[in-house]
Amino acid sequence: MTVNRRQMLALLASATATRTGAQGFAGLGTTEDGFAMPERGTMLRFPADHGPHPEFRIEWWYLTANLRGPDGTQYGAQWTLFRSAQHPGEATGWTSPQIWMGHAAVTTPDAHHFAEKFARGGVGQAGARAAPFEAWIDDWRLHGPDLQTLRAEARGEAFSYALDLTAIGPLVLHGDSGYSVKSADGQASFYYSQPAYTVTGLLDLETPIPVTGQAWLDREWSSQPLAPDQTGWDWFSLSLDSGDRLMAFRLRGARGDFLSGTWISPLGETQSLLTKTFTLTPIERSEVAGRSIPTTWRLQLPNRALDVEVAAQNPQAWMGTSVAYWEGPVTAYGSHPGQGYLEMTGY
Numbered sequence: 214m215t216v217n218r219r220q221m222l223a224l225l226a227s228a229t230a231t232r233t234g235a236q237g238f239a240g241l242g243t244t245e246d247g248f249a250m251p252e253r254g255t256m257l258r259f260p261a262d263h264g265p266h267p268e269f270r271i272e273w274w275y276l277t278a279n280l281r282g283p284d285g286t287q288y289g290a291q292w293t294l295f296r297s298a299q300h301p302g303e304a305t306g307w308t309s310p311q312i313w314m315g316h317a318a319v320t321t322p323d324a325h326h327f328a329e330k331f332a333r334g335g336v337g338q339a340g341a342r343a344a345p346f347e348a349w350i351d352d353w354r355l356h357g358p359d360l361q362t363l364r365a366e367a368r369g370e371a372f373s374y375a376l377d378l379t380a381i382g383p384l385v386l387h388g389d390s391g392y393s394v395k396s397a398d399g400q401a402s403f404y405y406s407q408p409a410y411t412v413t414g415l416l417d418l419e420t421p422i423p424v425t426g427q428a429w430l431d432r433e434w435s436s437q438p439l440a441p442d443q444t445g446w447d448w449f450s451l452s453l454d455s456g457d458r459l460m461a462f463r464l465r466g467a468r469g470d471f472l473s474g475t476w477i478s479p480l481g482e483t484q485s486l487l488t489k490t491f492t493l494t495p496i497e498r499s500e501v502a503g504r505s506i507p508t509t510w511r512l513q514l515p516n517r518a519l520d521v522e523v524a525a526q527n528p529q530a531w532m533g534t535s536v537a538y539w540e541g542p543v544t545a546y547g548s549h550p551g552q553g554y555l556e557m558t559g560y
Contacts (some may be wrong), residue, residue, distance in 0.1 A: 247301035248436035251401045257391040259384065263360055263432070264343030264404075267311060271297050272434030274341065274348045274355060276365055277450065277554040278376060278412050279542050280426035287526055288416060289320035289542030289554065290374055292349045292355055294341065296334070308338075309335025315350035316534055317367035318343060319374060319416060320541045326418075328369030360384070360407050360430065365414075376414035378428050380407050383481040387460065389475070394435075396443060396471050402435035407476055408450065408458045427452050428556065441469040445559015447493060448452060449512065449523065449543070450518045453551035455472045455479070459519075460488065461512065463493045465559065476517060488515065499528035504560050506539050521547035527557065 227414040249268040266272055273295045280288040292315075299310040311334025318327040330350045332339035339350035346363070347356040357363040365377040385406045388391045393404035394424040409430040415421050429450045451459045455478030464471040472493065474486035491514040495507030523545050530541025539557040544550075 214269050225526060229365075230262060234543075239540075248298070249364035249405050250436050251392060252391045253401075255392065255403070257405060258387060260323075260344040260346065260359060261381070261407075262343070263341075263346050265311075265341045266434045267296075267298065268301065269434045272438035273431070275431040275433075276310055276355060276375065276378075276428060278365075278378075278410075278426055279452070279543075279552040280376075280414075280416070281556070282416075282422045282424055282425040282521070287542065287552075288319075288324065288422075288426075289530070290365075290376065290416070290464050290528065291316065291318040291320075291540060291554075292353070292367055293317070294339070294353075294355070296341070296348055300377065302312050306331060309333065311335065313339035314337070314535075315353050315367075317369060318532065318534065318540065319372040319418065320527050320530045321418065322527055323376055325527055325541065326369055326372040326531050327534065328367070328372075329375060330533045364427075365408070365432075369415075371418070374414060376412050376424075378410040378412050378430075379412055381411035382477075383482060384408075385460075385477055385483055387474060387475045387483075389484060394473065397468070398439040400435075400437055404431070404433045406450075406460065408452070408460070409481075420433070429458075431517070443471070445511075445557070447507070448556045449474075449510075449553060450491075451512075451521075451523070451543075451545055451553035452550050453545065453549045454553075455549060457517075457549070459512075459514075460555075461491065461493060476514070486514065489520075490514065495523070497524075499525070501529055501539060502531045502537065506557060506560055510538075510544075510555075519549050521545040521551075522548055523550065523553075523555065 246252040248270045276292040278290040295314045315330040341348040353367040361380040365376045387404040407430040412426045446464045448462040457475040461474030472488040476484040494511045497509035499508040508528040510523045526542045543555045
Protein backbone atom coordinates (compact mmCIF):
# COMPACT_ATOMS: atom_id res chain seq x y z
CA MET A 214 0.00 0.00 0.00
CA THR A 215 1.39 3.42 -0.94
CA VAL A 216 0.44 6.56 0.99
CA ASN A 217 1.25 9.85 -0.75
CA ARG A 218 1.89 13.16 0.97
CA ARG A 219 -1.68 14.40 0.56
CA GLN A 220 -3.06 11.24 2.15
CA MET A 221 -0.54 11.45 4.97
CA LEU A 222 -1.51 15.05 5.68
CA ALA A 223 -5.13 13.95 5.92
CA LEU A 224 -4.12 11.26 8.38
CA LEU A 225 -2.19 13.78 10.44
CA ALA A 226 -5.14 16.15 10.44
CA SER A 227 -7.43 13.41 11.66
CA ALA A 228 -4.97 12.50 14.41
CA THR A 229 -4.85 16.16 15.53
CA ALA A 230 -1.78 15.45 17.57
CA THR A 231 1.64 16.61 16.42
CA ARG A 232 3.48 19.40 18.13
CA THR A 233 4.24 22.83 16.97
CA GLY A 234 1.36 25.23 16.37
CA ALA A 235 -0.58 24.77 19.58
CA GLN A 236 -4.29 24.28 18.91
CA GLY A 237 -4.36 24.97 15.18
CA PHE A 238 -1.37 22.75 14.51
CA ALA A 239 -1.98 19.85 16.77
CA GLY A 240 -5.19 19.96 18.75
CA LEU A 241 -3.01 19.85 21.84
CA GLY A 242 -5.78 21.33 23.96
CA THR A 243 -8.46 18.88 22.83
CA THR A 244 -9.43 15.65 24.54
CA GLU A 245 -9.63 12.14 23.16
CA ASP A 246 -11.13 9.24 25.10
CA GLY A 247 -9.02 6.23 25.97
CA PHE A 248 -5.52 7.69 26.09
CA ALA A 249 -3.43 7.75 29.25
CA MET A 250 -2.93 11.07 31.01
CA PRO A 251 0.18 12.15 32.95
CA GLU A 252 -0.10 11.69 36.70
CA ARG A 253 1.89 13.64 39.26
CA GLY A 254 4.17 11.40 41.27
CA THR A 255 4.93 9.01 38.42
CA MET A 256 8.60 8.08 38.49
CA LEU A 257 10.30 8.31 35.10
CA ARG A 258 12.33 5.22 34.29
CA PHE A 259 15.43 5.08 32.13
CA PRO A 260 16.29 3.81 29.64
CA ALA A 261 12.67 2.70 29.09
CA ASP A 262 11.31 6.25 28.84
CA HIS A 263 13.74 7.09 26.03
CA GLY A 264 11.49 4.90 23.88
CA PRO A 265 7.89 5.44 22.70
CA HIS A 266 4.75 5.60 24.86
CA PRO A 267 1.90 4.48 22.59
CA GLU A 268 -0.62 4.64 25.45
CA PHE A 269 -0.26 8.44 25.23
CA ARG A 270 -1.56 10.47 22.32
CA ILE A 271 1.55 12.47 21.37
CA GLU A 272 5.29 12.65 21.94
CA TRP A 273 8.50 13.91 20.41
CA TRP A 274 12.29 13.60 20.34
CA TYR A 275 13.67 17.09 19.72
CA LEU A 276 17.34 17.97 19.19
CA THR A 277 18.77 21.45 18.63
CA ALA A 278 22.43 22.34 18.16
CA ASN A 279 24.42 25.59 18.15
CA LEU A 280 27.40 25.05 15.86
CA ARG A 281 30.45 26.96 14.62
CA GLY A 282 32.53 26.45 11.49
CA PRO A 283 36.32 26.81 11.12
CA ASP A 284 35.96 30.47 10.12
CA GLY A 285 33.77 31.30 13.12
CA THR A 286 30.47 31.30 11.21
CA GLN A 287 27.57 30.29 13.45
CA TYR A 288 25.03 27.66 12.40
CA GLY A 289 21.99 26.02 13.92
CA ALA A 290 20.76 22.48 13.34
CA GLN A 291 17.49 20.82 14.32
CA TRP A 292 16.32 17.18 14.27
CA THR A 293 12.81 16.26 15.46
CA LEU A 294 10.65 13.15 15.35
CA PHE A 295 6.97 13.41 16.31
CA ARG A 296 4.63 10.52 17.07
CA SER A 297 0.88 11.00 17.14
CA ALA A 298 -1.87 8.41 17.55
CA GLN A 299 -5.21 8.41 15.79
CA HIS A 300 -6.74 6.32 18.57
CA PRO A 301 -5.59 4.29 21.60
CA GLY A 302 -4.15 0.84 21.16
CA GLU A 303 -1.63 -0.69 18.82
CA ALA A 304 -1.66 -2.83 15.70
CA THR A 305 0.80 -4.04 13.09
CA GLY A 306 1.34 -2.97 9.51
CA TRP A 307 -0.80 -0.27 7.92
CA THR A 308 -3.51 -0.70 10.54
CA SER A 309 -1.25 0.84 13.21
CA PRO A 310 -2.77 4.07 14.58
CA GLN A 311 0.69 5.65 14.96
CA ILE A 312 1.61 8.46 12.57
CA TRP A 313 5.18 9.79 12.46
CA MET A 314 6.49 13.11 11.21
CA GLY A 315 10.10 14.32 11.00
CA HIS A 316 11.45 17.86 10.76
CA ALA A 317 15.08 18.76 10.11
CA ALA A 318 16.70 22.13 9.50
CA VAL A 319 19.96 24.00 9.20
CA THR A 320 20.14 27.75 9.85
CA THR A 321 22.96 29.98 8.64
CA PRO A 322 23.34 33.75 9.17
CA ASP A 323 21.59 34.41 5.84
CA ALA A 324 19.58 31.25 5.01
CA HIS A 325 17.25 28.71 6.59
CA HIS A 326 16.92 25.25 5.07
CA PHE A 327 14.31 22.75 6.26
CA ALA A 328 12.78 19.43 5.29
CA GLU A 329 9.78 17.36 6.38
CA LYS A 330 8.95 13.65 6.25
CA PHE A 331 5.85 11.57 7.01
CA ALA A 332 5.43 7.89 7.79
CA ARG A 333 2.79 5.50 9.05
CA GLY A 334 3.79 3.36 12.02
CA GLY A 335 3.77 -0.40 11.94
CA VAL A 336 5.68 -0.91 8.68
CA GLY A 337 9.20 -0.07 9.87
CA GLN A 338 9.52 3.23 8.00
CA ALA A 339 9.68 5.20 11.25
CA GLY A 340 9.81 4.48 14.94
CA ALA A 341 11.82 4.60 18.14
CA ARG A 342 13.26 2.20 20.69
CA ALA A 343 14.83 2.69 24.08
CA ALA A 344 17.92 0.45 24.22
CA PRO A 345 20.07 0.64 22.28
CA PHE A 346 18.50 4.00 21.57
CA GLU A 347 17.25 4.78 18.09
CA ALA A 348 14.67 7.16 16.63
CA TRP A 349 14.27 7.22 12.86
CA ILE A 350 12.16 8.14 9.86
CA ASP A 351 13.45 6.81 6.54
CA ASP A 352 17.19 7.62 6.47
CA TRP A 353 17.02 10.29 9.16
CA ARG A 354 18.37 8.79 12.38
CA LEU A 355 19.15 9.76 15.95
CA HIS A 356 20.89 6.79 17.48
CA GLY A 357 23.49 5.49 19.91
CA PRO A 358 24.00 2.97 22.71
CA ASP A 359 22.11 5.37 25.02
CA LEU A 360 21.36 9.09 25.31
CA GLN A 361 24.90 9.76 26.53
CA THR A 362 26.44 9.14 23.10
CA LEU A 363 24.43 9.87 19.97
CA ARG A 364 24.72 10.47 16.25
CA ALA A 365 22.20 12.65 14.40
CA GLU A 366 21.79 12.35 10.64
CA ALA A 367 19.38 14.06 8.24
CA ARG A 368 19.26 15.56 4.78
CA GLY A 369 17.08 17.82 2.68
CA GLU A 370 17.31 19.24 -0.83
CA ALA A 371 19.77 21.96 0.20
CA PHE A 372 21.54 20.48 3.22
CA SER A 373 22.67 17.42 5.11
CA TYR A 374 24.43 16.84 8.39
CA ALA A 375 26.02 14.11 10.49
CA LEU A 376 26.67 15.16 14.08
CA ASP A 377 28.27 13.21 16.93
CA LEU A 378 27.07 14.13 20.41
CA THR A 379 28.56 13.37 23.84
CA ALA A 380 26.68 14.26 27.03
CA ILE A 381 28.67 16.12 29.67
CA GLY A 382 26.00 16.26 32.37
CA PRO A 383 23.02 14.36 33.78
CA LEU A 384 19.48 14.16 32.47
CA VAL A 385 17.25 16.95 33.78
CA LEU A 386 13.64 16.41 34.89
CA HIS A 387 11.46 19.48 34.42
CA GLY A 388 8.64 20.54 36.72
CA ASP A 389 7.87 18.14 39.55
CA SER A 390 10.28 15.25 38.87
CA GLY A 391 9.36 15.28 35.18
CA TYR A 392 5.67 16.21 35.59
CA SER A 393 5.51 19.54 33.73
CA VAL A 394 2.38 21.66 34.21
CA LYS A 395 1.33 23.69 31.17
CA SER A 396 -1.73 25.67 32.30
CA ALA A 397 -3.54 27.07 35.32
CA ASP A 398 -6.13 24.35 34.73
CA GLY A 399 -3.48 21.69 35.35
CA GLN A 400 -2.83 20.25 31.89
CA ALA A 401 0.57 18.62 31.93
CA SER A 402 3.13 16.47 30.17
CA PHE A 403 6.05 14.28 31.12
CA TYR A 404 9.14 16.28 30.16
CA TYR A 405 12.87 15.76 30.55
CA SER A 406 16.00 16.92 28.73
CA GLN A 407 19.62 16.18 28.13
CA PRO A 408 20.70 19.84 27.93
CA ALA A 409 24.47 19.41 27.72
CA TYR A 410 26.06 17.77 24.70
CA THR A 411 29.33 18.60 23.05
CA VAL A 412 29.11 18.22 19.27
CA THR A 413 31.49 17.54 16.42
CA GLY A 414 30.44 16.76 12.89
CA LEU A 415 29.90 17.84 9.33
CA LEU A 416 27.37 20.10 7.66
CA ASP A 417 26.99 19.92 3.90
CA LEU A 418 25.71 23.15 2.33
CA GLU A 419 26.94 22.59 -1.24
CA THR A 420 30.40 22.17 0.33
CA PRO A 421 31.27 20.18 3.48
CA ILE A 422 31.81 22.27 6.62
CA PRO A 423 33.35 20.73 9.75
CA VAL A 424 31.59 22.07 12.85
CA THR A 425 31.82 21.95 16.63
CA GLY A 426 29.40 23.17 19.24
CA GLN A 427 26.80 22.20 21.80
CA ALA A 428 23.36 20.59 21.66
CA TRP A 429 20.19 20.11 23.70
CA LEU A 430 17.73 17.17 23.51
CA ASP A 431 14.12 17.40 24.73
CA ARG A 432 11.79 14.46 25.38
CA GLU A 433 8.10 15.03 26.04
CA TRP A 434 4.85 13.06 25.90
CA SER A 435 1.24 13.59 26.91
CA SER A 436 -2.33 13.31 25.67
CA GLN A 437 -3.65 16.85 26.31
CA PRO A 438 -0.78 19.12 27.37
CA LEU A 439 -2.50 22.47 26.74
CA ALA A 440 -5.68 24.16 27.94
CA PRO A 441 -8.37 24.65 25.28
CA ASP A 442 -7.85 28.44 25.16
CA GLN A 443 -4.05 28.33 24.69
CA THR A 444 -3.13 29.30 21.14
CA GLY A 445 0.66 29.23 20.95
CA TRP A 446 3.94 29.14 22.80
CA ASP A 447 7.42 30.65 22.95
CA TRP A 448 10.08 28.17 24.12
CA PHE A 449 13.70 29.00 24.96
CA SER A 450 16.71 26.80 25.70
CA LEU A 451 19.85 28.72 26.67
CA SER A 452 23.36 27.47 27.40
CA LEU A 453 25.10 30.32 29.22
CA ASP A 454 28.81 31.10 29.23
CA SER A 455 28.78 30.64 33.04
CA GLY A 456 28.00 26.94 32.54
CA ASP A 457 24.42 27.38 33.74
CA ARG A 458 21.52 26.46 31.47
CA LEU A 459 17.95 27.66 31.28
CA MET A 460 14.74 26.29 29.79
CA ALA A 461 11.80 28.69 29.78
CA PHE A 462 8.46 28.82 28.00
CA ARG A 463 5.46 31.10 27.71
CA LEU A 464 2.09 29.64 26.71
CA ARG A 465 -0.26 32.29 25.36
CA GLY A 466 -3.95 32.02 26.15
CA ALA A 467 -7.18 33.99 26.27
CA ARG A 468 -6.94 34.13 30.09
CA GLY A 469 -3.34 35.31 30.08
CA ASP A 470 0.12 33.83 29.75
CA PHE A 471 1.37 30.77 31.61
CA LEU A 472 5.13 30.69 32.24
CA SER A 473 7.35 27.91 33.49
CA GLY A 474 10.96 26.89 33.27
CA THR A 475 14.01 25.25 34.82
CA TRP A 476 17.33 26.72 35.94
CA ILE A 477 20.13 24.16 35.56
CA SER A 478 23.48 24.60 37.33
CA PRO A 479 26.78 23.50 35.74
CA LEU A 480 26.53 20.31 37.85
CA GLY A 481 23.00 19.57 36.65
CA GLU A 482 21.21 20.72 39.82
CA THR A 483 17.80 22.22 39.04
CA GLN A 484 15.42 24.89 40.28
CA SER A 485 11.88 25.04 38.90
CA LEU A 486 10.78 28.49 37.74
CA LEU A 487 7.15 29.53 38.15
CA THR A 488 5.10 32.16 36.32
CA LYS A 489 5.77 35.01 38.76
CA THR A 490 9.50 34.38 39.19
CA PHE A 491 10.64 35.51 35.72
CA THR A 492 9.46 37.53 32.73
CA LEU A 493 9.62 37.02 28.97
CA THR A 494 9.03 40.25 27.04
CA PRO A 495 9.11 40.67 23.23
CA ILE A 496 11.07 43.83 22.38
CA GLU A 497 11.60 43.65 18.60
CA ARG A 498 9.58 42.05 15.82
CA SER A 499 10.43 40.98 12.27
CA GLU A 500 8.28 40.46 9.21
CA VAL A 501 8.60 36.75 8.48
CA ALA A 502 6.55 34.90 5.86
CA GLY A 503 3.85 37.56 6.01
CA ARG A 504 3.68 37.47 9.82
CA SER A 505 4.93 39.75 12.58
CA ILE A 506 7.21 37.55 14.71
CA PRO A 507 8.97 38.60 17.95
CA THR A 508 12.61 37.80 17.17
CA THR A 509 14.26 39.72 20.03
CA TRP A 510 13.23 39.21 23.65
CA ARG A 511 14.14 40.38 27.13
CA LEU A 512 14.36 37.60 29.71
CA GLN A 513 14.61 38.61 33.37
CA LEU A 514 15.09 36.25 36.32
CA PRO A 515 15.67 38.47 39.37
CA ASN A 516 16.64 35.78 41.88
CA ARG A 517 19.55 34.82 39.61
CA ALA A 518 20.38 38.45 38.72
CA LEU A 519 19.76 37.45 35.11
CA ASP A 520 18.74 40.16 32.64
CA VAL A 521 19.46 39.27 29.03
CA GLU A 522 18.40 40.23 25.54
CA VAL A 523 17.84 37.13 23.42
CA ALA A 524 18.12 37.78 19.68
CA ALA A 525 17.62 35.52 16.67
CA GLN A 526 20.80 34.85 14.74
CA ASN A 527 18.67 34.77 11.58
CA PRO A 528 15.22 36.39 12.02
CA GLN A 529 13.95 34.60 8.90
CA ALA A 530 14.26 31.08 10.37
CA TRP A 531 10.74 30.10 9.33
CA MET A 532 9.74 26.45 9.19
CA GLY A 533 7.41 26.40 6.19
CA THR A 534 6.25 22.88 6.98
CA SER A 535 2.70 21.50 6.78
CA VAL A 536 1.80 23.75 9.66
CA ALA A 537 4.39 26.49 9.90
CA TYR A 538 6.28 27.89 12.89
CA TRP A 539 9.45 29.84 13.73
CA GLU A 540 12.50 28.06 15.04
CA GLY A 541 16.17 28.95 15.05
CA PRO A 542 19.37 29.65 16.99
CA VAL A 543 19.59 32.68 19.29
CA THR A 544 22.29 34.62 21.13
CA ALA A 545 21.89 35.98 24.67
CA TYR A 546 23.49 39.34 25.54
CA GLY A 547 23.68 41.07 28.91
CA SER A 548 24.23 39.78 32.43
CA HIS A 549 24.55 36.13 31.33
CA PRO A 550 25.73 35.83 27.72
CA GLY A 551 25.26 32.57 25.87
CA GLN A 552 23.57 30.77 22.99
CA GLY A 553 20.56 28.59 22.50
CA TYR A 554 17.38 27.98 20.54
CA LEU A 555 13.95 29.59 20.31
CA GLU A 556 10.74 28.00 19.03
CA MET A 557 7.57 30.06 18.51
CA THR A 558 4.20 28.69 17.46
CA GLY A 559 0.73 30.00 16.79
CA TYR A 560 1.73 33.24 15.03
